[in-house]
Amino acid sequence: MTRRRATLLKNPIRERQLFQVRGIIALLFSLLLMTILISRMFYLQLTQHEHYTTLSTNNQVSIRPIAPTRGLIYDRNGVVLAQNLPTYSLEIIRERVEDIDQTLEEIGELIQVSGEDLTRFRRELKRSRRFKAVPLRFRLDNREVALIAVNRHRLPGVEINSTLTRHYPQGELTAHTVGYVGRINEKELKQLDPSNYATTTYIGKIGVEKSYESLLHGMVGHQQVETNVRGRVLRVLERTPPEPGQNIHLNIDTALQRVAQQAFGEERGALVAIEPESGAVLSLVSVPSYDPNLFVNGIPLKTYRALSDNRDQPLFNRALRGQYPPGSTTKPFIGLAGLELNQITTLNTIACKGWYSLKNDDHRYRDWKKTGHGTIGLNRAIVESCDVFFYDLSLKLGIDRISSYLAHFGFGKKNGIDIGGESRGLLPNRKWKRRIRKEPWFPGETLITGIGQGFFLTTPLQLSSATAALSLRGRHMRPLVVREIEDPGSHLSTPLPPTLIHQAPIVNDGNWWRIERAMTQVIHGPKGTARRISHGLRYKIAGKTGTSQVFTVAQDAEYDAEEISKRLRDHALFVAYAPVKKPKIAVALIVENGGSGGAVAAPIARKLIDRYLLGDNATRGRDTDAAQ
Amino acid sequence: MLLSDASSSHGLFRRFHLDPPLLAGLLLLAGIGLVILFSAASQNEAQLWRQVTRLAVSFGVMLLFAQISPDTLMRWSHWIFAIGLIMLVAVLVFGDTGKGAQRWLRLGSIRFQPSELMKLAVPMMVAAYLAEKPLPPRLSHLFIATLVALVPTLLIAKQPDLGTAVLIASSGIFVLLFAGLQWRIIGIASVLAVPTAWLLWTFGMHDYQRTRVLTFLNPENDPLGAGYHIIQSKIAIGSGGTYGKGWLNGTQSHLEFLPERHTDFIFAVFGEEFGFIGILLLLTLYFLIVLRGLYIASQAQDSFSRLLAGALTMTFLIYVFVNIGMVSGLLPVVGVPLPLVSFGGSSMVTLMAAFGILMSIHTHRKLLKD
Numbered sequence: 001m002t003r004r005r006a007t008l009l010k011n012p013i014r015e016r017q018l019f020q021v022r023g024i025i026a027l028l029f030s031l032l033l034m035t036i037l038i039s040r041m042f043y044l045q046l047t048q049h050e051h052y053t054t055l056s057t058n059n060q061v062s063i064r065p066i067a068p069t070r071g072l073i074y075d076r077n078g079v080v081l082a083q084n085l086p087t088y089s090l091e092i093i094r095e096r097v098e099d100i101d102q103t104l105e106e107i108g109e110l111i112q113v114s115g116e117d118l119t120r121f122r123r124e125l126k127r128s129r130r131f132k133a134v135p136l137r138f139r140l141d142n143r144e145v146a147l148i149a150v151n152r153h154r155l156p157g158v159e160i161n162s163t164l165t166r167h168y169p170q171g172e173l174t175a176h177t178v179g180y181v182g183r184i185n186e187k188e189l190k191q192l193d194p195s196n197y198a199t200t201t202y203i204g205k206i207g208v209e210k211s212y213e214s215l216l217h218g219m220v221g222h223q224q225v226e227t228n229v230r231g232r233v234l235r236v237l238e239r240t241p242p243e244p245g246q247n248i249h250l251n252i253d254t255a256l257q258r259v260a261q262q263a264f265g266e267e268r269g270a271l272v273a274i275e276p277e278s279g280a281v282l283s284l285v286s287v288p289s290y291d292p293n294l295f296v297n298g299i300p301l302k303t304y305r306a307l308s309d310n311r312d313q314p315l316f317n318r319a320l321r322g323q324y325p326p327g328s329t330t331k332p333f334i335g336l337a338g339l340e341l342n343q344i345t346t347l348n349t350i351a352c353k354g355w356y357s358l359k360n361d362d363h364r365y366r367d368w369k370k371t372g373h374g375t376i377g378l379n380r381a382i383v384e385s386c387d388v389f390f391y392d393l394s395l396k397l398g399i400d401r402i403s404s405y406l407a408h409f410g411f412g413k414k415n416g417i418d419i420g421g422e423s424r425g426l427l428p429n430r431k432w433k434r435r436i437r438k439e440p441w442f443p444g445e446t447l448i449t450g451i452g453q454g455f456f457l458t459t460p461l462q463l464s465s466a467t468a469a470l471s472l473r474g475r476h477m478r479p480l481v482v483r484e485i486e487d488p489g490s491h492l493s494t495p496l497p498p499t500l501i502h503q504a505p506i507v508n509d510g511n512w513w514r515i516e517r518a519m520t521q522v523i524h525g526p527k528g529t530a531r532r533i534s535h536g537l538r539y540k541i542a543g544k545t546g547t548s549q550v551f552t553v554a555q556d557a558e559y560d561a562e563e564i565s566k567r568l569r570d571h572a573l574f575v576a577y578a579p580v581k582k583p584k585i586a587v588a589l590i591v592e593n594g595g596s597g598g599a600v601a602a603p604i605a606r607k608l609i610d611r612y613l614l615g616d617n618a619t620r621g622r623d624t625d626a627a628q
Numbered sequence: 629m630l631l632s633d634a635s636s637s638h639g640l641f642r643r644f645h646l647d648p649p650l651l652a653g654l655l656l657l658a659g660i661g662l663v664i665l666f667s668a669a670s671q672n673e674a675q676l677w678r679q680v681t682r683l684a685v686s687f688g689v690m691l692l693f694a695q696i697s698p699d700t701l702m703r704w705s706h707w708i709f710a711i712g713l714i715m716l717v718a719v720l721v722f723g724d725t726g727k728g729a730q731r732w733l734r735l736g737s738i739r740f741q742p743s744e745l746m747k748l749a750v751p752m753m754v755a756a757y758l759a760e761k762p763l764p765p766r767l768s769h770l771f772i773a774t775l776v777a778l779v780p781t782l783l784i785a786k787q788p789d790l791g792t793a794v795l796i797a798s799s800g801i802f803v804l805l806f807a808g809l810q811w812r813i814i815g816i817a818s819v820l821a822v823p824t825a826w827l828l829w830t831f832g833m834h835d836y837q838r839t840r841v842l843t844f845l846n847p848e849n850d851p852l853g854a855g856y857h858i859i860q861s862k863i864a865i866g867s868g869g870t871y872g873k874g875w876l877n878g879t880q881s882h883l884e885f886l887p888e889r890h891t892d893f894i895f896a897v898f899g900e901e902f903g904f905i906g907i908l909l910l911l912t913l914y915f916l917i918v919l920r921g922l923y924i925a926s927q928a929q930d931s932f933s934r935l936l937a938g939a940l941t942m943t944f945l946i947y948v949f950v951n952i953g954m955v956s957g958l959l960p961v962v963g964v965p966l967p968l969v970s971f972g973g974s975s976m977v978t979l980m981a982a983f984g985i986l987m988s989i990h991t992h993r994k995l996l997k998d
Contacts, residue, residue, distance in 0.1 A: 041899070
């Protein structure tokens with residue numbers, strides 16, 4: 001059958017009919033395909049239109065953050081302590097440069113470009129989009145900026161970009177209060193609000209910059225931009241400007257700070273000056289200091305090592321974190337405790353023979369004056385700084401009463417300074433010793449606590465703050481570095497209100513007055529330990545010298561400062577407030593291994609107080625006197 | 629007008645063997661193509677003029693092919709097919725590589741894509757072979773005809789150029805279908821297609837081809853890699869809506885989100901700027917051209933002409949369907965241009981040659997006046 005059909009001739013009419021049928025099927029098939037396509041378009045363009053419109057909008061519009069300008073920091077007289085300076089960098093946009101090697105060569109002829117710069121530039125160039133600016137050189141000086149600007153027509157695609165960089169014009173003078181900013185590290189990144197810090201690369205690391213970070217930073221702004229697929233910004237659609245950070249005015253007086261810092265000379269040490277009524281920190285010195293500008297753009301490791309390994313520890317904030325035995329500067333407080341707790345009166349006297357010993361113990365507790373002070377009462381004991389009197393008084397008070405009374409003046413705890421970073425110091429008592437040292441308290445330890453030695457440790461800030469409180473009859477104000485916060489837009493300032501942190505219980509004003517009188521005689525009395533600074537003094541100072549032992553002198557050994565290396569010499573301390581009638585400034589300072597408080601520490605305080613109470617002229621006059 | 633026979637009334641068209649309705653449709657399409665290309669190519673006039681040049685050349689080729697009578701074509705079929713086959717093998721041996729595929733053959737300074745020639749040679753050869761046999765074809769004839777289509781298809785798939793392979797295979801299949809391929813054979817072939825597809829997937833495909841198929845099945849799987857094309861083109865089309873964003877206002881294309889927007893993906897630009905209404909009109913135009921082609925096939929006087937005209941027309945339809953299907957996410961991305969609209973040379977020349985053949989078939993009829 002099949003074979004027969006094969007021999008059949010072609011049948012044109014049948015073939016034509018067959019084709020017509022297939023043609024109609026083809027037509028229907030075409031219609032089917034077209035219907036499929038149209039349904040698909042209907043689905044995409046009508047049913048799903050909204051969905052794709054959203055996607056399309058997201059594709060092209062993106063939100064770009066704009067960094068706010070960091071707030072400025074001023075001192076109490078409007079001297080700028082932290083500012084934002086434009087720094088210039090040279091950037092190259094690859095797609096606008098025809099011959100990159102030639103361009104680099106030409107730039108190299110104009111300004112200095114190191115091999116390091118070139119390597120980094122080429123590496124970054126490979127990773128960047130062609131329309132992105134890639135930096136070649138940072139921190140161009142004015143001459144270099146001008147050179148590039150003049151030759152700009154020859155260098156298409158080469159641009160000078162200016163960015164704001166934090167700068168501290170006072171350098172190391174205010175480093176320990178203002179602090180510094182640095183690049184945000186990973187740990188900080190985790191705690192930050194990611195949207196507000198989207199374009200911020202710097203953050204306060206220490207000092208005012210750190211404590212007031214949230215105010216200084218400001219609020220990030222946004223712009224809605226239309227971009228293409230490679231992220232190139234085509235136009236800006238909407239802009240929410242950033243809110244610049246708040247300006248901060250400090251209580252610090254830069255001129256005073258300079259006088260204090262210079263007065264230290266080459267010595268190491270710290271000084272804190274406070275306005276008693278407000279708690280305002282007028283000056284905070286820790287020497288040696290460092291240049292905070294080094295930290296802003298990332299400090300080179302070598303430089304950092306040099307600073308951190310320095311034996312003089314310039315990075316260490318002695319004023320807040322340095323813990324020193326207060327030495328004899330404790331005596332006014334112990335004396336006040338003795339009077340207030342009715343253990344002595346000003347009429348009580350003892351016989352000082354140059355040493356003191358406990359019953360059933362032949363250990364001799366020395367007085368600084370080997371020959372002894374003879375018969376001595378409280379007043380002379382403070383003025384001449386008799387140790388034996390205070391050994392006796394301490395024993396009468398006992399460690400627990402000493403400890404709890406001194407705590408009223410802020411010893412042994414943080415005083416709550418607004419820039420943070422302070423140490424607690426150490427105010428010892430029985431409980432503390434049992435807990436930490438697992439040992440009972442020995443009476444001998446009470447004696448040396450009474451002259452500010454032994455376990456007792458204070459920071460310069462605590463001493464200054466306590467002195468300020470003493471000058472106000474126990475009214476202890478919180479120490480504040482910041483004076484007011486200024487809104488950069490309206491220029492309205494909000495002052496930080498003075499805060500009372502504690503009122504020390506002084507029952508009898510007479511007791512307090514007796515202590516003040518003794519402290520005044522320390523300077524103005526004929527036998528006062530700081531009498532040498534009274535020369536030409538136009539106001540009254542109340543103060544107390546101190547010398548704290550770093551090195552324990554062996555029993556019966558002769559003490560000779562000359563023989564002991566400088567590093568083992570005593571710390572020289574001095575606390576004071578002035579004018580006595582109406583205290584405007586309280587100061588505490590320590591000169592590490594300075595030796596005698598009266599000879600080394602007190603003159604520094606005099607210079608500072610002179611400058612503060614008498615102003616510029618007084619200091620200048622005194623300097624000329626000294627020169628003659 | 630479309631289905632009427634206008635050639636007798638217009639001497640000039642008749643002398644040059646042109647078919648006015650088809651020519652009108654093609655010119656209109658080319659015009660639309662230029663308009664959207666101007667937008668897709670970011671208003672680059674140089675690119676526009678290059679396309680105009682290509683169009684001129686292509687229409688010239690069409691005119692040339694229209695002058696060759698179907699009888700001559702049928703006689704040449706074997707030779708053209710043989711030459712094409714030899715060149716395909718040559719491509720695999722020493723062809724130029726472009727975009728990871730060996731497609732080009734260099735003859736002196738001219739680069740040539742033999743697969744383009746095969747787009748015409750395969751349907752011509754199959755049609756010429758079957759036209760001499762009684763129809764519907766016997767199984768042995770069918771086997772030879774299938775072989776004629778299959779060998780070049782596999783050679784091209786090996787290059788690899790999946791899009792062209794699909795087009796060539798379908799051109800051969802359409803000849804068979806028009807020749808009256810029995811329905812039961814169609815049924816058996818459909819059943820056999822499944823294991824064949826599996827074999828092809830396992831042994832016959834390059835990795836990038838498999839990736840394309842997988843990406844097609846789930847584009848969101850790899851939104852920044854292989855799926856990017858499809859997602860972006862769907863966004864472009866979908867965001868166009870009913871009326872489109874207007875000419876030159878397509879954001880997806882102008883903001884450079886859409887890749888290959890002036891070549892294979894130009895339909896997405898069209899859809900974004902002219903919307904559903906525009907697409908409806910464009911598809912209608914394509915459909916009218918197909919309709920005219922089928923009409924020409926039905927009016928042809930001999931088997932060869934009928935089969936060739938029908939197959940070329942349906943291949944044109946497959947072009948349109950595969951391109952729009954892949955751009956809109958219905959089909960995998962196989963690299964088929966949108967006829968007469970996409971920017972690009974060689975495939976347009978072949979396409980216009982095919983329309984030249986259609987015109988020739990229609991105008992070389994021996995008019996039998998009754």
